[in-house]
Amino acid sequence: xxxxxxxxxTKLYSGTSQVAxxxxxGIMIQAEQEAYNNFTRLSKxxxxxxxxxxxxxxxxSRHREGFExxxxxxxxxxxxxxAEQLFSDLRCAFQxxxxxxxxxxxxxxxxxxxxxxxxxxxxxxLSIADEFSHRVTRAIIDDKYxxxxxxxxxxxxxxxxxxxxxQVTNRQVLLLIRRMLDRVExxxxxxxxxxxxxTEEFIVQYDEALSQIGFNARNILRMLSRK
Ligand code: FE2
Numbered sequence: 452x453x454x455x456x457x458x459x460x461t462k463l464y465s466g467t468s469q470v471a472x473x474x475x476x477g478i479m480i481q482a483e484q485e486a487y488n489n490f491t492r493l494s495k496x497x498x499x500x501x502x503x504x505x506x507x508x509x510x511x512s513r514h515r516e517g518f519e520x521x522x523x524x525x526x527x528x529x530x531x532x533x534a535e536q537l538f539s540d541l542r543c544a545f546q547x548x549x550x551x552x553x554x555x556x557x558x559x560x561x562x563x564x565x566x567x568x569x570x571x572x573x574x575x576x577l578s579i580a581d582e583f584s585h586r587v588t589r590a591i592i593d594d595k596y597x598x599x600x601x602x603x604x605x606x607x608x609x610x611x612x613x614x615x616x617x618q619v620t621n622r623q624v625l626l627l628i629r630r631m632l633d634r635v636e637x638x639x640x641x642x643x644x645x646x647x648x649x650t651e652e653f654i655v656q657y658d659e660a661l662s663q664i665g666f667n668a669r670n671i672l673r674m675l676s677r678k
Pocket of ligand 1: 483486510512514591
């Protein structure tokens with residue numbers, strides 16, 4: 452490691468921020484693993500789109516390896532146990548919907564619970580990342596915008612039929628994501644990411660995803676403000 456990276460790691464990966472940093476790293480890695488698992492399952496739920504879902508799963512696997520490299524580069528041990536637990540409710544909701552063959556619900560959980568949540572962390576992480584992690588995180592963010600987003604495209608195509616199901620799922624998922632953001636807040640603060648910018652970025656991501664699916668601004672605002 453060059454000196455500047457060592458200084459960065461020493462500062463972040465010491466004292467009170469040590470636990471916080473390894474948890475945030477763990478969450479970033481686990482989000483990619485969740486996405487990989489979800490896409491693999493979706494390839495079986497929508498076999499006619501299996502090729503695309505499996506390609507997306509491969510991409511998520513590469514992303515996970517990228518974040519693992521970032522941790523290794525800074526000699527940080529990611530807290531995967533904490534991260535796995537953080538995603539557990541969302542994972543159960545996805546698996547439950549998959550068993551019932553509620554494809555729209557599965558897709559929305561992937562879009563909001565995994566992609567929007569992960570992007571919120573990625574965008575915020577850029578502001579505190581070391582050079583190596585910055586490069587990796589930036590490439591992963593670019594991937595999100597350059598690959599064909601099959602989840603959103605499928606939901607947009609079937610919007611009229613699945614709109615009611617999505618509204619119900621949204622209420623359930625949003626509650627879980629809010630809880631996850633609350634649990635991440637203190638750790639994020641400890642490494643220099645404010646609660647305000649986490650919430651702000653999540654709303655930006657949420658709005659972007661739901662408008663691409665077909666909800667209008669009024670609907671999105673209602674869905675977001677409903678408790
Ligand atoms: Fe990813």
